[in-house]
Amino acid sequence: MAYHELEPGDEEFLEECPVCGEGYMVPTMGNWYQCSNCGVEAEENDYGVLLFDSSVDLS
Structure with a gap:
């Protein structure tokens, strides 16, 4: 299920998500994506x- 419709x-101009590799990091509020x-979220x-939370596995 998509969180944002692109x-x-x-x-x-959006950065690819390093976690799933299938989505893009969309600006939401302030400095959050x-x-x-x-x-x-980052x-x-x-x-x-x-900057991702330490619980996010980026490998």
Whole structure:
């Protein structure tokens, strides 16, 4: 089940989700992003890097 409906062309400027590899990290509120496919959330730091919770397996 998709959490966000992507518009055509959104993939060009959104980062691919490193957790599921099937969705894209969509900006939600403030510095927070959520995957359009699996729903995992991450916060963007001052350098534009997405920081995931330590419980998220990125391997």
